[in-house]
Amino acid sequence: MNIVHTIRNETVDYRDKTAIIEGDRQIFYQDLFTAVGDIANELKTHGVRPGKRVALLCGDSIDYIIVSLAVLSVHAAIVPISPSLSGDELDAVLKRIDVNFLVFDKAVYFRDDALPVFSGTVCEKEFFLYRRAAREQLPASYYELNPAFIRFSSGTTAASKGVVLSHESVIERTDAADKVLNMTADDVVIWVLSMSFHFVVTILLFLRRAATIALCGGTFPESLQEGLIRHRGTFLYASPFHYHVLSRSDIFSRDLLSGVRLAVTTAINLPVSGARDFYEKFGFELTEAYGIIEVGLPFVNSSQDVAKRGSVGRILPDYEVKIVNADAEGIGEVYLRGKGMFDAYFSPWQDRQRALPGGWFNTGDLGRLDKDGFLFLVGREKNIINFAGMKIFPYEVESILNQHPAIKESMVYGVPHPQYGELPCARIVLRDEIKAHLDIYEMRRFCYRHLATYKVPKEYHCVARLDKTASGKLRRW
Numbered sequence: 001m002n003i004v005h006t007i008r009n010e011t012v013d014y015r016d017k018t019a020i021i022e023g024d025r026q027i028f029y030q031d032l033f034t035a036v037g038d039i040a041n042e043l044k045t046h047g048v049r050p051g052k053r054v055a056l057l058c059g060d061s062i063d064y065i066i067v068s069l070a071v072l073s074v075h076a077a078i079v080p081i082s083p084s085l086s087g088d089e090l091d092a093v094l095k096r097i098d099v100n101f102l103v104f105d106k107a108v109y110f111r112d113d114a115l116p117v118f119s120g121t122v123c124e125k126e127f128f129l130y131r132r133a134a135r136e137q138l139p140a141s142y143y144e145l146n147p148a149f150i151r152f153s154s155g156t157t158a159a160s161k162g163v164v165l166s167h168e169s170v171i172e173r174t175d176a177a178d179k180v181l182n183m184t185a186d187d188v189v190i191w192v193l194s195m196s197f198h199f200v201v202t203i204l205l206f207l208r209r210a211a212t213i214a215l216c217g218g219t220f221p222e223s224l225q226e227g228l229i230r231h232r233g234t235f236l237y238a239s240p241f242h243y244h245v246l247s248r249s250d251i252f253s254r255d256l257l258s259g260v261r262l263a264v265t266t267a268i269n270l271p272v273s274g275a276r277d278f279y280e281k282f283g284f285e286l287t288e289a290y291g292i293i294e295v296g297l298p299f300v301n302s303s304q305d306v307a308k309r310g311s312v313g314r315i316l317p318d319y320e321v322k323i324v325n326a327d328a329e330g331i332g333e334v335y336l337r338g339k340g341m342f343d344a345y346f347s348p349w350q351d352r353q354r355a356l357p358g359g360w361f362n363t364g365d366l367g368r369l370d371k372d373g374f375l376f377l378v379g380r381e382k383n384i385i386n387f388a389g390m391k392i393f394p395y396e397v398e399s400i401l402n403q404h405p406a407i408k409e410s411m412v413y414g415v416p417h418p419q420y421g422e423l424p425c426a427r428i429v430l431r432d433e434i435k436a437h438l439d440i441y442e443m444r445r446f447c448y449r450h451l452a453t454y455k456v457p458k459e460y461h462c463v464a465r466l467d468k469t470a471s472g473k474l475r476r477w
Contacts, residue, residue, distance in 0.1 A: 001167045003148060004073040007207045008033055014185055014210040021231060022062045022215045027122065029210065032066065035122040039070035042117060046101070046129055050075035051143045053097055053134070053150060057081040057090070057104040060195045060217045063123045065203060067103060068195075072167075077147040079162070082196035083108040084452040093152045094132060096347050097162045102130040141351055145343045149200060151293050153391075162346030163293050165200065173296030173340025174205040176318035180300045181262070183209035183235070190233035192216050192224055192242055193267070197390060201297045202237055211235070221245050221252070228256050236263040239389040240270045243286060244419050247277040257282045262302070264289050267389025268421035269377060275309045288312050290375070294342040294361055295319075299375055311374040322360070323369060330368040331378055335360045383476050385414035386421045392455050394476070397424065400450045401457075406430055406438055411466050411474050412457060426457040429466060438462060 011017075015030035027035070048054060054071045056078055058064045071078050079097050081090060090109075094102065103117070104110070106126040114128035142164075149165040189206050191213055206213050216227035224242070227233065236257075243265055246252045257263070263278075266289040278286050290299035290312035298321070301313030315321045319338030326332030337359040344351045364384070367377040385392040394412035401410040408429045414422030430438060440460055447456040467475040 001146065001171060002073065002075060003167050003170045003204055004036065004069050006171055007069075007204070010208050011210045017185065017210060018212045019207065019210075020062045020065060020213045020215065023218070025062060025124070027062055027066075031122065032069075035066045036069045036073055038121050039067060039118055039123070040073045042121075043070060043074055043076070046115075046117070046131070048074055048076050048101060051147060052076045052100040053079050055079040055081050055094060055097070055099045055102045057083060057102065057109050058125065058127075059083055059105060059108055060191075060215060061125065062215070063105070063125045063127075064195050065207075065213075066123060067118075067127070068199070071103075072148055075146065075167075077150050077164075079150045079152060080196045080199065081152075082194065082452065084454060086448070086450055086452055088450045089452060097150055097152055098134045098136070098138070098347075099132055100134045102132060104128055104130070139349055142344070142346075142349070147343070150346055153293065161348075163342045164344040164346050166343045169340045169343055170200055170204060171340075172318075173201055174208060176316055176339050177201050177297040177300070178205055178209070179317055180302055181205070181235075181264070183211050185210040187211040187235045187261075188231050188233045189213045189235045189237060190216055190224070190227050190231065192220070192238050193389065198237075198266075198291075201291065221249055225251050225256070228252075232259050234259055234261050236260055238263075238265060239267040240265050240274050240421065241268075241388050241419050243270075243278050244274055247274070247281050252281075254282055260284075262287055264300070266291050268386040270310075271418065272310045273418070279306075285309075290377070292336070292361075292363060295336050295338070295363070296340045298336050298338060301374070303374075308372075308374050311370070311376050313375065314373045315375070321369070321375065323367065324362075326368070331366055332368070334363045334365045334367045334375070334377070336363060337361060383413075385412070385424050387414075387424060387454050388420045390454050392424050394424075397426070397447075397451060397455055397457065400447060401426060401428065403450075404443065404446050406443070408432075409466060411476065413476065415459070423458045424455065425459040425461070427461050427463050427466060429464070430462060 011029050017029055018026050019029045019032045020027050054076050114130040117129045118127045146166045147164050148167045148170050150162040152162050189211050214227050214231040216223045264287045270288045275286050285304045288301045291297045298316055298319040299312040301311050322335045323332040324335055365377050366379040367375050369375055383394050397412045398410050401407055408431045410426050410428045412426045415425050417423045
């Protein structure tokens, strides 16, 4: 199987339909696949083969989608790289996922030992390709998986991982999600999220159903307003932050969303107040979705029931859910299994059978099911901070903070925020010889050199000590 071949076959009757819009630029389905074929052929000349790992560093754009599809079409595996990563973080991904090639847009990154590529194609960005000497010390089962995506994650422990998805899993999870999203060729999708974090279940599903995707990645919120006015969207896919702005800003009138059949909110939990504000202004309920890179999109609350605000909905038909170790109120650990589950962790290598006993995945989230089967998430077992839809792992930030010469030890935690979900903050214990003064601005500059911007703590609090468990581990709360 190949997801690109699947998309091409399913959109054969829509060759003259607009596939993607970006500002004044647009591309039809037939031209999209012509461009994909041209770039795929060039990738082959540079040695890109099935199973090779191609990191893609590029801003959200038509070009991002074209290059992604080209990589997938030759059965190579994409490793999406966020443009917000620091140089240290980029190097860590390339090494940990043993990347063979880095394709990058010169506007966001550059290195002298790379070759210019894709000139003479429809791509407007200036792309370069860097060939890396990979170790290729991989088990045979990696190639047998038919890998399509490897999404790097810092994990919840010191051991980093990459979530591996096969073409088969991508097709299964897009099929599963569409049983509730019901995408059609009549849909115009208004897109504002980062493709580095959101692509598999969304962009690929929209293309499978021959929808039109309008990219609104310019200055926010003006670009979103322009997209809604010019393209008359029928489907919104955004985060609670975006909907908060929609509800509060005067530039978005009630009738601007009159043609929207579904407004999906994802990435972080939707506050009940946010759902209420949106309904009071626009007259219909937001649809909260619960997405997990290892699983897909197993929950979508499309009930339009005011009483179910705060829930991510019922489990989709192709999935199962169970609550483990529930307390007296029915709150416990959320476990999931079903179609389109991830195929392996890349580093260290662990296939699905070993990673998922009985096929069940422990989400790390705490929740309860009501009498109607609606899932309400109430917290996390894992200490992940969710900032504007982007996950921050405290251990990763702490490892950087603890390298600063003024810091003895640190603890990073999230503080609830009405717009961003949570803000990353840090408690720090200073070394005895530097307790007299701490330059917070210098501390931030240090963090910016080693971390993506969104991961840098927004507040720093000096404390005499950090609370620890009897075994010496940080006590997190």
